[in-house]
Amino acid sequence: KAGVTQTPRYLIKTRGQQVTLSCSPISGHRSVSWYQQTPGQGLQFLFEYFSETQRNKGNFPGRFSGRQFSNSRSEMNVSTLELGDSALYLCASSFGGHEQFFGPGTRLTVL
Amino acid sequence: EDQVTQSPEALRLQEGESSSLNCSYTVSGLRGLFWYRQDPGKGPEFLFTLYSAGEEKEKERLKATLTKKESFLHITAPKPEDSATYLCAVASGYSTLTFGKGTMLLVSP
Numbered sequence: 001k002a003g004v005t006q007t008p009r010y011l012i013k014t015r016g017q018q019v020t021l022s023c024s025p026i027s028g029h030r031s032v033s034w035y036q037q038t039p040g041q042g043l044q045f046l047f048e049y050f051s052e053t054q055r056n057k058g059n060f061p062g063r064f065s066g067r068q069f070s071n072s073r074s075e076m077n078v079s080t081l082e083l084g085d086s087a088l089y090l091c092a093s094s095f096g097g098h099e100q101f102f103g104p105g106t107r108l109t110v111l
Numbered sequence: 112e113d114q115v116t117q118s119p120e121a122l123r124l125q126e127g128e129s130s131s132l133n134c135s136y137t138v139s140g141l142r143g144l145f146w147y148r149q150d151p152g153k154g155p156e157f158l159f160t161l162y163s164a165g166e167e168k169e170k171e172r173l174k175a176t177l178t179k180k181e182s183f184l185h186i187t188a189p190k191p192e193d194s195a196t197y198l199c200a201v202a203s204g205y206s207t208l209t210f211g212k213g214t215m216l217l218v219s220p
Contacts, residue, residue, distance in 0.1 A: 004154075033207070043155075043198065043210040056207050090154050098143045098202040102154035 002027065004093050004103035012109045018079040021106045025072050025093030031055075032074040033100060034066060037088040046089075049074055050096065078108075086110045113138045113203050117211035124189055124218050132184040132214045134199030144182050145208065146175050147198040155198055189218045 005024045013019050025032050034046040045058040049068035066076040072093075078085055086109050092100035116135045124130055136144065143162055147155035159168040161177040168175045172193065174185040184197055196215045200208040 035210075042212040043200075043208075045207050045209070048207060056204060058207075092154075092208075098208070099145070099157065099160055100208060101157055102147075104154045107152075 004091055004101055006089075006091050006103040006106050008106060009104065010107045010109075012111065013081050014111050015081055015083060017081050018077060019081060019108060020075055020077045021089055021091075021108075023074045023076075023091030023093075023103060025074070025091075026101055029093035029095050029101075030072055031094045031096055031100075032068055032072065033092045033094075034074070034076050035090045035092065036060070037090055037105070038086075043090070046076065081110045083110050113201055113209040115199055115201055115209055115211035117197075117199050117214050119214060120212065121215045122217070124186075124216070126190055126218055126220050127188045129185070129187045129189070131186070132197055132199075132216070134182040134184070134211055135180060136182070136199075136201045137180075138201045138203045138209075140203050142202045142204075144177055145200045145202070146173075146182070146184055147200065149196045149198055149213070158197075186216070189216075191218050191220050194218045 007022045031050045033048040035043045037043045048056045052068045063079045068074045088105045090105045092102045094100045114137045118133045146158040149155045159175040164179045176183045196213040198213045200210040
């Protein structure tokens, strides 16, 4: 079974730009969660989608948004990028419970 | 608010030297405690799920245990390839996981 895939793997952007990250979950998984990982804060929950609906949201500003499509693929968008948004963005999928399986992440660098 | 604290932050072991990693948690209604392994530049790799106090899970040289306030990840006779950051997380709601900062393990040959 193919694992969670994320594209692109690496991104370099400048302040003020926006970015879209993509995640394809494990086949059959309907829940997709997004996390931000930084050396100082560790892994922090961004939001979770289940059957195209945002089911939960973490404590991040409105510049961070996401969506899920009918095939369970998900995208997250960050608008008006700031230097502090530089991080590893991780996507995780689950069948609907709590056991989550992570993708390799997208490394975003904001200059 | 769910909280997870992992200790130590870093641990250096000699090959074959067994030890334990600690994960203390406070959560309103535990729905699961999870251990992950993360190698540099990669996403976390799922290891174990524990649901109730007294539960134990094993995989190769790793054994995870759970009490009402903490979990331990015991590493028996570690090898250099066990070097990684080990993350603990708890779930209390839907699919939201709250992670600790992790323990960075280095096993020297």
